[in-house]
Amino acid sequence: MSAGVNPWRVLVKAILLFSAINVIFAASNPAVGRITLYNRLLPGRLRFPYEQQPMFYDIGYNAPVSEDFDAMFGAHVISAPKPADEYRVILIGDSSTWGTSVQAGDTLAEQINRLDLRTCDGRRVRAYNLGYPLAFLIRDLLVLEKAMDYQPDLALWLITLSTFVPQTAEKEFLAPHAGRYVHLTETYDLSFPHLDGKLHPPSFWERTIIGQRKRLKDIFLVQAYGLLWAATGIDNHEGFSFDGAPPNPDVSSDLHFLEFLPEDRLTPYDLLMLESLSGGYGIVEDIPLVLVNEPIFVASGANSDVRYNGFYPRWAYDGFRQVIVEQASDHGYRFLDYWNSIPPDGFADRNIHRNPAGERRFAELLAPEILELSCP
Amino acid sequence: MGIAEILILIGLALLGGFFRRGRKPILLALSAAVIFWLQPGNDAIPSLAFWIPFATLAVTVLAWVLTVPPEARGWKENLPAGLVLGAVVLLVDLDRYVSSIQVFTEFLPLPLFAGFAIAGVFLLIFVIGYFQGGVRFFQTLLLLGILAVFVFLKTPQLAGNVLSAVSAWRGRPLAADATAALAWMGYSYLAFRLIHTIRDHQTGRLPAVDLAEYVNYVIFFPSFTAGPIDRLERFIADLRSPQALTSEDWLFVGKCLAMGLFKKFVLADLLAVVSITDALVDQTRTGGWLWVLLYAYAFRIYFDFSGYTDIAIGMGRLMGIRLPENFAAPYLKPNLTQFWNSWHMTLTQWFRSYFFNPLTRSMRAAKRPLPIWSMILLSQLSTMILIGLWHGITWNFVLWGGWHGLGLFIHNRWSDFMRGRMPAWSATRLGSAVIHGAGVLLTFHFVALGWVFFSLSSPGVSWLALLKLLGVS
Numbered sequence: 001m002s003a004g005v006n007p008w009r010v011l012v013k014a015i016l017l018f019s020a021i022n023v024i025f026a027a028s029n030p031a032v033g034r035i036t037l038y039n040r041l042l043p044g045r046l047r048f049p050y051e052q053q054p055m056f057y058d059i060g061y062n063a064p065v066s067e068d069f070d071a072m073f074g075a076h077v078i079s080a081p082k083p084a085d086e087y088r089v090i091l092i093g094d095s096s097t098w099g100t101s102v103q104a105g106d107t108l109a110e111q112i113n114r115l116d117l118r119t120c121d122g123r124r125v126r127a128y129n130l131g132y133p134l135a136f137l138i139r140d141l142l143v144l145e146k147a148m149d150y151q152p153d154l155a156l157w158l159i160t161l162s163t164f165v166p167q168t169a170e171k172e173f174l175a176p177h178a179g180r181y182v183h184l185t186e187t188y189d190l191s192f193p194h195l196d197g198k199l200h201p202p203s204f205w206e207r208t209i210i211g212q213r214k215r216l217k218d219i220f221l222v223q224a225y226g227l228l229w230a231a232t233g234i235d236n237h238e239g240f241s242f243d244g245a246p247p248n249p250d251v252s253s254d255l256h257f258l259e260f261l262p263e264d265r266l267t268p269y270d271l272l273m274l275e276s277l278s279g280g281y282g283i284v285e286d287i288p289l290v291l292v293n294e295p296i297f298v299a300s301g302a303n304s305d306v307r308y309n310g311f312y313p314r315w316a317y318d319g320f321r322q323v324i325v326e327q328a329s330d331h332g333y334r335f336l337d338y339w340n341s342i343p344p345d346g347f348a349d350r351n352i353h354r355n356p357a358g359e360r361r362f363a364e365l366l367a368p369e370i371l372e373l374s375c376p
Numbered sequence: 377m378g379i380a381e382i383l384i385l386i387g388l389a390l391l392g393g394f395f396r397r398g399r400k401p402i403l404l405a406l407s408a409a410v411i412f413w414l415q416p417g418n419d420a421i422p423s424l425a426f427w428i429p430f431a432t433l434a435v436t437v438l439a440w441v442l443t444v445p446p447e448a449r450g451w452k453e454n455l456p457a458g459l460v461l462g463a464v465v466l467l468v469d470l471d472r473y474v475s476s477i478q479v480f481t482e483f484l485p486l487p488l489f490a491g492f493a494i495a496g497v498f499l500l501i502f503v504i505g506y507f508q509g510g511v512r513f514f515q516t517l518l519l520l521g522i523l524a525v526f527v528f529l530k531t532p533q534l535a536g537n538v539l540s541a542v543s544a545w546r547g548r549p550l551a552a553d554a555t556a557a558l559a560w561m562g563y564s565y566l567a568f569r570l571i572h573t574i575r576d577h578q579t580g581r582l583p584a585v586d587l588a589e590y591v592n593y594v595i596f597f598p599s600f601t602a603g604p605i606d607r608l609e610r611f612i613a614d615l616r617s618p619q620a621l622t623s624e625d626w627l628f629v630g631k632c633l634a635m636g637l638f639k640k641f642v643l644a645d646l647l648a649v650v651s652i653t654d655a656l657v658d659q660t661r662t663g664g665w666l667w668v669l670l671y672a673y674a675f676r677i678y679f680d681f682s683g684y685t686d687i688a689i690g691m692g693r694l695m696g697i698r699l700p701e702n703f704a705a706p707y708l709k710p711n712l713t714q715f716w717n718s719w720h721m722t723l724t725q726w727f728r729s730y731f732f733n734p735l736t737r738s739m740r741a742a743k744r745p746l747p748i749w750s751m752i753l754l755s756q757l758s759t760m761i762l763i764g765l766w767h768g769i770t771w772n773f774v775l776w777g778g779w780h781g782l783g784l785f786i787h788n789r790w791s792d793f794m795r796g797r798m799p800a801w802s803a804t805r806l807g808s809a810v811i812h813g814a815g816v817l818l819t820f821h822f823v824a825l826g827w828v829f830f831s832l833s834s835p836g837v838s839w840l841a842l843l844k845l846l847g848v849s
Binding site (some may be wrong): 192232 | 415626627647650660661662665
């Protein structure tokens with residue numbers, strides 16, 4: 001070691017350098033999420049990275065990068081260049097679109113791809129799974145807006161009652177996207193009163209490397225997990241939990257839907273419906289956007305006269321369908337209602353999550369609609 | 377240990393390094409407190425979080441009593457260390473009454489029972505020390521006890537079953553997700569140090585040290601949980617001559633800590649997510665990808681372990697103790713013998729001193745010595761299998777040890793065979809570089825294949841992994 005080096009000066013210089021890098025990072029706000037190994041060294045993921053309970057030393061296949069849309073989309077196969085002969089269909093939605101109970105290769109989007117559909121002008125239909133677990137309406141809008149950068153030809157927005165209910169977890173998800181949220185609401189003249197004053201752009205400190213350490217760590221981790229994705233084709237251990245047994249046809253007699261009871265008639269205003277639907281159509285502009293009421297498990301056993309399934313009591317879901325049908329009709333939205341189109345043995349649970357056979361059946365139902373829309 | 381614990385330990389090391397007067401009792405107090413702090417809890421017998429570190433201290437004091445020569449036994453020089461240890465134990469026990477600063481476990485034994493037990497243990501140690509005539513007997517007993525506890529701890533199912541049975545006997549059956557495994561923080565390294573001092577005492581090589589020096593050596597907190605394994609005579613030389621840290625020392629410390637933290641918490645943790653596991657052996661689509669996951673494991677274990685060592689060495693230097701290096705670019709070594717001279721060096725040196733050399737000497741001294749090659753095979757194989765078993769008593773660790781033992785034997789025989797037979801081109805610069813490079817690659821892949829046994833849970837899974845790696849399935 002060289003003599004005459006003063007360690008305190010080294011320390012002071014290191015602190016100054018680190019501080020300067022932090023300040024520059026915070027001031028320039030670099031899009032670190034765009035740096036990705038996916039679609040270059042590693043195959044792009046078929047759905048967004050998501051892990052219910054991310055683990056470190058135990059087996060895991062993912063790191064959640066929902067704080068950074070660039071990283072989410074960058075890891076997705078949709079970021080690969082669009083082939084000239086591709087008719088690109090994007091699927092926006094919640095956990096049932098993402099495919100909580102199935103592996104990445106068996107989701108609705110991949111089942112559509114397996115049908116090998118061709119448009120009337122010969123283009124190959126390629127569906128992209130842009131769903132993300134948990135039903136967040138505003139998240140759907142943000143994803144849809146970002147997805148427009150990837151040249152979709154058709155957008156299918158898979159909705160269900162839960163999509164339209166304000167949720168407490170929404171704020172946590174949206175906090176890192178406050179800037180995008182503000183842009184969305186201002187551009188499309190949207191208003192979500194339950195979030196008024198609750199989302200703020202990150203402070204200077206929060207934009208530093210120290211403030212962003214979790215996001216940065218997750219971005220690095222999701223690159224590392226890309227090796228596992230390439231090696232196994234598995235992206236989530238939740239998909240292993242489905243044992244193939246049909247769900248129990250019995251449901252509880254509880255009348256609650258979240259905190260609501262039958263006397264709380266759900267109006268379009270309660271459900272944030274007016275804002276979001278118009279926002280979605282504003283985002284896509286000339287590209288066809290189809291609202292798809294996704295299939296739900298319809299129980300046939302005990303208490304099935306009261307509830308459809310674990311999520312929805314009949315009063316709430318029937319009310320929702322009535323409202324959404326009216327809304328679609330009034331505003332001329334293209335609306336496909338598949339709420340009871342999948343039999344119970346197509347579900348992995350008593351809610352909305354389909355098994356591979358259910359995904360396949362649903363894809364077959366959607367295929368003619370996609371082909372019709374692709375051939376004006 | 378997480379980064380928060382490591383940073384706290386670095387802070388304590390910095391604090392310990394400030395004192396040159398009264399250094400021994402201060403370092404002793406810090407180390408004793410740290411071993412209580414680091415000991416993980418146990419659902420079966422919660423009070424073990426207290427009793428296990430206490431047992432560490434008690435067995436260390438006992439080992440000192442059994443190895444200290446009469447000239448170093450004086451009350452005057454040893455009483456302060458005894459008082460420090462007593463004060464730490466008392467502090468830990470009293471901590472539960474201060475709920476706002478619960479540093480140690482809240483599951484502590486009842487004070488009266490604890491008091492009697494502690495007094496009883498130290499009375500016993502005193503009595504054993506008083507009757508010096510039976511030292512050899514008690515030393516042997518202690519060595520056997522250390523090994524017996526080692527076997528118990530390294531057989532997780534045995535320890536788990538015993539704890540579950542104890543828990544059920546106490547009328548509190550364990551929940552399915554309870555921590556039944558018995559973890560004795562730092563026991564492996566504790567055992568190495570105690571055996572080293574007892575054996576050296578028996579062979580007349582142990583220097584005379586006082587209680588503070590001995591306990592400081594055994595439980596020195598930077599190296600307590602993950603080594604390196606220092607030697608007593610070297611350790612006390614540093615302890616006895618406190619020096620102010622020079623600029624070079626500070627730069628060395630900074631480099632060690634920065635590199636250690638980076639290796640452990642960036643490289644190792646990143647590689648951990650893509651390292652080979654039982655499940656991935658089945659799920660990986662091709663043998664090529666399984667190689668990638670195996671490489672990840674190979675580098676993960678290196679960065680993890682050498683990162684911890686760097687941190688320990690840095691913390692040690694902060695307190696004026698020059699802990700020995702444990703790794704010297706092992707994956708760049710051109711043969712397996714050199715690999716084992718540069719991987720976990722202090723462990724291999726320990727086994728060489730206390731097992732390999734005595735075994736070889738005894739085989740050579742036998743009335744009818746075995747052929748040289750069989751002595752080499754036996755000594756290499758048994759040493760490496762013992763090193764394997766040190767990691768855990770499972771068939772996979774036996775296989776891992778056997779793999780390396782055979783590898784060392786084959787390398788030894790090959791080197792012997794090739795002596796004087798190397799072609800002329802191998803002496804050229806290019807030839808030498810090619811042979812060196814090929815040796816590095818071959819050695820690394822031999823070691824990497826060995827990690828299959830180390831990282832996976834059973835011989836069956838390891839066999840499947842090997843078949844897949846070799847493209848057979």
